[in-house]
Structure formats: structure tokens, C-alpha cells
Amino acid sequence: MRIGTAKQSYAHDESLFDTRTQWGWLATLGITLLAFPFVANDYWLYLACLVAINIASATGLNILTGYTGLVSLGQAAFMGLGAYTVAIFEQRFGTPAVLNLLAGGGVAMLVGVVVGIPSLRVKGLYLAISTIAASFILHFVFANWTSLTGGTGGMTVPPANFFGIPLDTSFRLYWLVVPVALTMLVCAANLFRTRIGRAFIAIRDRDISAEVLGIPLLRYKLTSFALSSFYAGVAGGLWAYFFRVVTPESFPLMMSIFFLAAVIVGGMGTILGGILGAIFMTMVPEVLKLIVGWLPLGSEGAVILSPVRTIVFGLLIVGFLIFEPLGLQELWRRVRRFFHLWPFRAQG
Amino acid sequence: MKQKSIVKWLGSLAAAASLFAAPVAQAEEDIVIGGSIPMTGVFAFAGIGIHAGITDYVKMINDTGGIKGRKIKYVPEDTAYKVDASVAAFKKITGQNKVNLYYGDSTAFAKTINPELERMGSIIMAGASFATEINDPKKYPNQFLVGPDYTEMIGILMRHIAKEKPGAKVAFVYSDTEFGRDPIDEGEALAKRLGLNVTGKIMTPPGSVDVSTEIVKLRRAAPDYTIFHGYILAPIPEFISQARKMGMTSQFMGTFWSMDNSMVMKMGEAAEGFMGVMPFRYYYESDAKAPMLEKIRKMRPEYQSNAYMQGFLTAMLFTEAAKRTLDAGKTLDGKNLKASLNTIKNFDTGGVVGVPITIRGNSIPVGRIYRFDSKQQKMLPASDWIHLD
Structure with missing residues (x-):
């Protein structure tokens, strides 16, 4: 049983991970992530990269929706901006991948600020509708600015290059995607220990009170949009390197709903929630497929059970929303609390 | 008791580890057709037909002894018509089987997986797409369209x-x-x-x-x-x-x-x-000599869609390409399979298409x-x- 964490210095008080146990688990995670590409096959590496990209984007949306309370359904369109920017930079200029990703994030960030302007006047569903409108406009631009985007046929993206090594397999891309996603996670986790992050939370909890407390809503709401869009842009850039083809249909509205669902299922307003939500939304359909595959039903059985699998996935999401409205992260916290107090039990 | 539970635990661990393991070697005599098939989602109406068509033709070939004694194994996976799920299915199927032939479910997937097909060099692919862009053997050397673009x-x-x-x-x-x-x-x-x-x-x-x-x-x-x-x-x-x-x-x-x-x-x-x-005949057509349609009607007395015919013909062309490659004493790889496919001239499909077909470029320009x-x-x-x- 853990009975307390005595913090004896300011540095200790400020640290993101404050116990030896946490550092131990973090080291285990680090070693696992380093060893994973050497033991996993291409399928699992592919899924790992996809999960990492989705975590990066979900974390971006979490900054905006979970922490600042601004609902957005434009995440996929911002990812599209990042993806197209990376595709254009890579195809036309051949600039380094990291620079392209930053450019992708930057372009998405600038557009995000513009899209965020209505958030000063509208909230909730109204804001969601305005972000949908923005995503339709961006989709139109992707499909019709043919000289730049290749029109509906889209663009083919050359592989990212790292000191002459083309990152053209899941194994090689893993070493780009996962470190970038981890860096973004650490930055996001630290953001909410700063004035900016706490201002976001204050705006989410009560924007009028936040303004009374001296938080300029204009600046901070747009900052939140900018940061969220930057995350989406970088995630979109990673997506472009990962799939190597970018078309207007690559980033549909459903994708934005996917990320919003990930944030809600995982737990809004926590970094862990974004991570768990993205893992859940990406991996559960695959895990259900594996389970159906293990059943001795043959390919005809798979045809019959495929719709059932989709229903089960939907029911799982609804189930979590009903029985654990605080999301998967709350389940995780409960499990942690159980082990912290073991062999005793928490009351209530 | 303790030893038993340790053995049980190790067994579970081994089973879990097998999920991550490298591809399992396929029995050499099997020729594998993999498939990213949309059995759910907006394209499921076609995916289910495509799946049935491939399944039936594979069964027909296997019932007559396979190709040069080698059985055909069809490994489908549902994609819900989503590109990321289609690629995951591709990775999973090719990771667990030695695949030479693959069915893809969309134009977006065909474009996305093309660099991987070229890198692997072991697979040819056809699919539900008739996109004009794919009808370019230089850009898509390992793919073809089953019909006109x-x-x-x-x-x-x-x-x-x-x-x-x-x-x-x-x-x-x-x-x-x-x-x-x-x-x-x-x-x-x-x-x-x-x-x-x-x-x-x-x-x-x-x-x-x-x-x-x-x-x-x-x-x-x-x-x-x-x-x-x-x-x-x-x-x-x-x-x-x-x-x-x-x-x-x-x-x-x-x-x-x-x-x-x-x-x-x-x-x-x-x-x-x-x-x-x-590009194909309808299931019910009986006004001309079409033995393959007769066989299909015997196997499935109820109406089968155009998607079924497309899946059926795809499997037929896949296996014909494999047969011609093996007949020439060559290994089954992307280059040889595509070269064999391009030797198909005035090929009798048994009435699935009303005239003998020839593959030109990456398509079959007849309808x-x-x-x-x-x-x-x-x-x-x-x-x-x-x-x-």
C-alpha cells in the first residue's frame, strides 16, 4: 500500500512523475516501446503507428474540447491541411520530414485560428456546426485547387527520408511516428501545468468567471484552437507519410466524429483519456476481428458475424458512456487506486 | 498445483506472443488469395457478393484438384470500406500467409497499397475499383482491373x-x-x-x-x-x-x-x-452458351449480383495467371504473375463475359x-x- 508522497523540494513538487513506482512503470513502457518493433510483425507495427497518429490527433482535440470546452468537428479537416502541406513540401521541395511536419502543423494552426474566431460568439453545438462548415470549405479547397492539391485524385507522397534512409515500411516509420507522438504528449501534459493550460481549464469551467479573473478570452480561445490545430496538422502530416496518398476523401467528417468519440470514451480533459480513447477506438474493431477469426466458423461465418461485430463495437461505446461517463481513464484510475490501497479497499 | 498454474500461465503467454510472431510459413502447395473485403459499411452490398464470387470459384478449382496439384486458399478480412482497415487487413493477411494474389476493396486502397506492392514484389492485385488512374501499367505494375476502367x-x-x-x-x-x-x-x-x-x-x-x-x-x-x-x-x-x-x-x-x-x-x-x-453477363442469362453461369446457378439458385460476377471473374483471372506462371516453370511473384496475366488473349470465361477477353494494359476494355x-x-x-x- 502506498501511504503518501512526501514532496521535499519545489522541483519534486513540479515534476510530472513524482514517485519511483511511476518512473519504474515509465521505464518499462520506454523499454517496451523500444523493443516492440523488433518482436512485432508488420501488422502490429502498422497498428502501433496508426494508434500513435490517432493519439496525437485525439490529444489535440482534447486540448480544445476536453480542456477548453470548445466542441470541434473540424479535426479531420485540420489533419487534411497538415497532410496536404507535408505532401506538397515533400513532393515539390524535398525538405526534411521534421520541417515538413512543423510546416503542416503551422499551416493547420494558422487556419485553426481563423476557424476559431466564431468561438468568441458561439459555444456548444453552434460552434460544432461552424467547425463543420469550415471543414466543408477546406474539403472544397482540397478537391478544387487542382494545381496545388491534385484535385479529387489527390497526391502521392514520397516516403520521408532520414539521412538517406527512406521511411517506407511500418518498422522504419515507427521510429518517426512514435517519438513525435510521445513528444506531443509530453508537451500537452506539461501545458496544463502552465498559466496557458490553467487558463484553458478556467474557460472550460466558466468562461465569464475566467474573464473576471483576468483571462483574456479572445487570446486564450484562439490559442487553444491554434494548439489543437497544430496537433491535428502534425498528426495529419504523419498520416500522409504513413499512407503515402492524400485525397480529399481521406479526411471525411466521420473521422472528426471518430476523434470526438475517442476523447469522450477515453475521458475528456485528461491526457490519459485521449490516449486510452484513441487506443480503444482504433484497436477494439481489430480485436473484435481477431476474436471472430478465432471462432471455428470459416469465411461464411465471418460474413454473418461482421455486422454483429460492428454492433458490439457500438454497444461498447454506449456502455462506457452509460456506466463510466468519466471515460476509460476513470476506470484506469480506479484500478490504480485499488493497487495503491491493496490489501485494503476504498470506501464508497 | 502451483506447477500446473505456471504451465497454464506460460501457455497463455505463448498464445499471446503468437499474435506478435513473424509470418507463419504457408504450406508450399497452397496458393493464397488474400482479400480486403467490405463485408460491412456502405459498400457491404457489393462486398458480400464479391466474397461469395471468389469463394465459389476457389471451391470449384479446389474440387477439381487445384492448380498443378496446389490448392487455392482464400483468406478474406472485413474492412468496412475504410482505407486504414483495408491496409490493416492487408498487413495481417500477408503477415500470416504467403500471399501472391490480393483483392482490394477501393480505389483509395489501391492507391495507398501500391508502393507496398511494388516494394514486396510478390503480389498482384485486382479489386472493386475501375478507376482510370489504375489503368496504367507503368504506375501500377502489380495491379489490374477486372473489366473496363x-x-x-x-x-x-x-x-x-x-x-x-x-x-x-x-x-x-x-x-x-x-x-x-x-x-x-x-x-x-x-x-x-x-x-x-x-x-x-x-x-x-x-x-x-x-x-x-x-x-x-x-x-x-x-x-x-x-x-x-x-x-x-x-x-x-x-x-x-x-x-x-x-x-x-x-x-x-x-x-x-x-x-x-x-x-x-x-x-x-x-x-x-x-x-x-x-462488362459481365447477368446471373440469369441463358440465351447463349455459358457453362459457367449454369454452374453458378447450380451452386446458388438465388439471384447473384454483378459484384458476385466481378469477384468470380477476378478469382478466375488470378488462378489463370498462377496456372500460366507455374506452367512456364516460373516462381509465383508479382512480376511473373503480371506477365502471365498479360498473355491472356481471347480467353474463354465460360460465358461470364459474353466474348473471349484480352487483357490490354491493366484493363479488359469490353462491355x-x-x-x-x-x-x-x-x-x-x-x-x-x-x-x-
């Missing part, structure tokens, strides 16, 4: 129109998608070459139902023929019904994915006289015009088979 489909329709009514006025109605826009520019250029007059190009938003403004545009264009492309069903019935109410006498036509008999029947009254291009007969509730032939040069 969308531009060629429009070309077949145009040739029929030019023959039936020289100098006719034609309008295109298409969806604002990659699928919809695919053949329009080329189709317009071809119309000019054939002396046809394109009087309207009407693009509708994807999934649109209310098309009243577009119908007004169509009325202004006053075409003799209206070609729909980029749709499965909606908004075609709405277009036809409203156009006829306005007194328009245009002949309405479609391309492959809007030509399934059961789909056309869903148009109701609007279906009467609906025409279009089909026939069918017209819906509301009395028989069937699409019936309205032309001979039309070959494109």
Missing part, C-alpha cells in the same frame, strides 16, 4: 450512342467525388471525337437527395442521352422521375456500379428503359449495353459486345 465504360456507352443516334446530345450527371469525376473530362473529349454534342455536365454533392436545381439544369441541356456516373442508386431514381414528369424524353444510362439488376429494380417506375454498360425491361423485371441485352481498340 470508368473512362472505357463511358467510351462503350458513347460508341453505342454514336451508332444509335449520330450527333446526339449527351449530358453527364456525376457525383462530386473522385469516383464521380473520374471519366468526365475524357468522356467529353471522346464525345467530341465521335461527333456527339455534350450539352450538360451536372455535378451533384455526394449523397445528395434533393436534386431539383440540378434537374432544372438538365432540362435546359435537353440531352438525348443522360449518363449517370459516381452513384450506386440515389439520386438516379429521383432524377429520372422528376425529369419524366417535366416531359423530358432523354434516355437515361449508368455505369457498372448502378447496373445491378436488384439495384435497378429498386428504382421502381423510374427503372423502365434504364440502360447502361456491363455490352443492357436495358431494363419492367415486364420481365430484368436487364436485357440492348447491343452486341463492344470492344474498345
Whole structure:
């Protein structure tokens, strides 16, 4: 049983991970992530990269929706901006991948600020509708600015290059995607220990009170949009390197709903929630497929059970929303609390 | 007891570890067809037919001893018609099997997986896409289309129109998608070459139902023929019904994915006289020598869709390419399989296609015009088979 964490210095008080146990688990995670590409096959590496990209984007949306309370359904369109920017930079200029990703994030960030302007006047569903409108406009631009985007046929993206090594397999891309996603996670986790992050939370909890407390809503709401869009842009850039083809249909509205669902299922307003939500939304359909595959039903059985699998996935999401409205992260916290107090039990 | 539980625990760990393990070596005699098949999602109506078609042909081949004694193994995986799930299925299937032949479910997947196919060099792929872009052997050396590409489909329709009514006025109605826009520019250029007059190009938003403004545009264009492309069903019935109410006498036509008999029947009254291009015969056709259709009807007494025929023919061409490669004493890899596929000339499909087929480039540029007969509730032939040069 853990009975307390005595913090004896300011540095200790400020640290993101404050116990030896946490550092131990973090080291285990680090070693696992380093060893994973050497033991996993291409399928699992592919899924790992996809999960990492989705975590990066979900974390971006979490900054905006979970922490600042601004609902957005434009995440996929911002990812599209990042993806197209990376595709254009890579195809036309051949600039380094990291620079392209930053450019992708930057372009998405600038557009995000513009899209965020209505958030000063509208909230909730109204804001969601305005972000949908923005995503339709961006989709139109992707499909019709043919000289730049290749029109509906889209663009083919050359592989990212790292000191002459083309990152053209899941194994090689893993070493780009996962470190970038981890860096973004650490930055996001630290953001909410700063004035900016706490201002976001204050705006989410009560924007009028936040303004009374001296938080300029204009600046901070747009900052939140900018940061969220930057995350989406970088995630979109990673997506472009990962799939190597970018078309207007690559980033549909459903994708934005996917990320919003990930944030809600995982737990809004926590970094862990974004991570768990993205893992859940990406991996559960695959895990259900594996389970159906293990059943001795043959390919005809798979045809019959495929719709059932989709229903089960939907029911799982609804189930979590009903029985654990605080999301998967709350389940995780409960499990942690159980082990912290073991062999005793928490009351209530 | 303790030892037993440790053994049990280790067993579970080994089972879990096997999930991550490297590809399991396939028994050498099996030739594997992998498939990213949309059994759920918006394209499930086609995916289920495609799956049945491939399954049936594989069964037929295996029942007659396989190819040179090697059995065919078909490994499908549902994708819900999502690119990321299709790629995951590809990685999973190719990770667990030694795959040489693969069925892909969409144009987006075909484009996404192309670099991987080239890198692997061991697989040829066909699929549900008829995108013109894929009909380029230089850009897509390991893929082919089972039928004409969308531009060629429009070309077949145009040739029929030019023959039936020289100098006719034609309008295109298409969806604002990659699928919809695919053949329009080329189709317009071809119309000019054939002396046809394109009087309207009407693009509708994807999934649109209310098309009243577009119908007004169509009325202004006053075409003799209206070609729909980029749709499965909606908004075609709405277009036809409203156009006829306005007194328009245009002949309405479609391309492959809007030509399934059961789909056309869903148009109701609007279906009467609906025409279009089909690269394959319909399930029920018995007016010509078609032994393969007889076999299909014996295996499945109920109606099978066009998607079934496409899946069936894909499996036939896959196995023919594998057979020719093995006959030549070559290894089954992407290059050899594609080279063997390109040797297919005047190939008898047993009546699945009404004429012997030849693979040119990455496509099979042949098709026939069918017209819906509301009395028989069937699409019936309205032309001979039309070959494109």
C-alpha cells in the first residue's frame, strides 16, 4: 500500500512523475516501446503507428474540447491541411520530414485560428456546426485547387527520408511516428501545468468567471484552437507519410466524429483519456476481428458475424458512456487506486 | 498445483506472443488469395457478393484438384470500406500467409497499397475499383482491373450512342467525388471525337437527395442521352422521375456500379428503359452458351449480383495467371504473375463475359449495353459486345 508522497523540494513538487513506482512503470513502457518493433510483425507495427497518429490527433482535440470546452468537428479537416502541406513540401521541395511536419502543423494552426474566431460568439453545438462548415470549405479547397492539391485524385507522397534512409515500411516509420507522438504528449501534459493550460481549464469551467479573473478570452480561445490545430496538422502530416496518398476523401467528417468519440470514451480533459480513447477506438474493431477469426466458423461465418461485430463495437461505446461517463481513464484510475490501497479497499 | 498454474500461465503467454510472431510459413502447395473485403459499411452490398464470387470459384478449382496439384486458399478480412482497415487487413493477411494474389476493396486502397506492392514484389492485385488512374501499367505494375476502367465504360456507352443516334446530345450527371469525376473530362473529349454534342455536365454533392436545381439544369441541356456516373442508386431514381414528369424524353444510362439488376429494380417506375454498360453477363442469362453461369446457378439458385460476377471473374483471372506462371516453370511473384496475366488473349470465361477477353494494359476494355425491361423485371441485352481498340 502506498501511504503518501512526501514532496521535499519545489522541483519534486513540479515534476510530472513524482514517485519511483511511476518512473519504474515509465521505464518499462520506454523499454517496451523500444523493443516492440523488433518482436512485432508488420501488422502490429502498422497498428502501433496508426494508434500513435490517432493519439496525437485525439490529444489535440482534447486540448480544445476536453480542456477548453470548445466542441470541434473540424479535426479531420485540420489533419487534411497538415497532410496536404507535408505532401506538397515533400513532393515539390524535398525538405526534411521534421520541417515538413512543423510546416503542416503551422499551416493547420494558422487556419485553426481563423476557424476559431466564431468561438468568441458561439459555444456548444453552434460552434460544432461552424467547425463543420469550415471543414466543408477546406474539403472544397482540397478537391478544387487542382494545381496545388491534385484535385479529387489527390497526391502521392514520397516516403520521408532520414539521412538517406527512406521511411517506407511500418518498422522504419515507427521510429518517426512514435517519438513525435510521445513528444506531443509530453508537451500537452506539461501545458496544463502552465498559466496557458490553467487558463484553458478556467474557460472550460466558466468562461465569464475566467474573464473576471483576468483571462483574456479572445487570446486564450484562439490559442487553444491554434494548439489543437497544430496537433491535428502534425498528426495529419504523419498520416500522409504513413499512407503515402492524400485525397480529399481521406479526411471525411466521420473521422472528426471518430476523434470526438475517442476523447469522450477515453475521458475528456485528461491526457490519459485521449490516449486510452484513441487506443480503444482504433484497436477494439481489430480485436473484435481477431476474436471472430478465432471462432471455428470459416469465411461464411465471418460474413454473418461482421455486422454483429460492428454492433458490439457500438454497444461498447454506449456502455462506457452509460456506466463510466468519466471515460476509460476513470476506470484506469480506479484500478490504480485499488493497487495503491491493496490489501485494503476504498470506501464508497 | 502451483506447477500446473505456471504451465497454464506460460501457455497463455505463448498464445499471446503468437499474435506478435513473424509470418507463419504457408504450406508450399497452397496458393493464397488474400482479400480486403467490405463485408460491412456502405459498400457491404457489393462486398458480400464479391466474397461469395471468389469463394465459389476457389471451391470449384479446389474440387477439381487445384492448380498443378496446389490448392487455392482464400483468406478474406472485413474492412468496412475504410482505407486504414483495408491496409490493416492487408498487413495481417500477408503477415500470416504467403500471399501472391490480393483483392482490394477501393480505389483509395489501391492507391495507398501500391508502393507496398511494388516494394514486396510478390503480389498482384485486382479489386472493386475501375478507376482510370489504375489503368496504367507503368504506375501500377502489380495491379489490374477486372473489366473496363470508368473512362472505357463511358467510351462503350458513347460508341453505342454514336451508332444509335449520330450527333446526339449527351449530358453527364456525376457525383462530386473522385469516383464521380473520374471519366468526365475524357468522356467529353471522346464525345467530341465521335461527333456527339455534350450539352450538360451536372455535378451533384455526394449523397445528395434533393436534386431539383440540378434537374432544372438538365432540362435546359435537353440531352438525348443522360449518363449517370459516381452513384450506386440515389439520386438516379429521383432524377429520372422528376425529369419524366417535366416531359423530358432523354434516355437515361449508368455505369457498372448502378447496373445491378436488384439495384435497378429498386428504382421502381423510374427503372423502365434504364440502360447502361456491363462488362459481365447477368446471373440469369441463358440465351447463349455459358457453362459457367449454369454452374453458378447450380451452386446458388438465388439471384447473384454483378459484384458476385466481378469477384468470380477476378478469382478466375488470378488462378489463370498462377496456372500460366507455374506452367512456364516460373516462381509465383508479382512480376511473373503480371506477365502471365498479360498473355491472356481471347480467353474463354465460360460465358461470364459474353466474348473471349484480352487483357490490354491493366484493363479488359469490353462491355455490352443492357436495358431494363419492367415486364420481365430484368436487364436485357440492348447491343452486341463492344470492344474498345
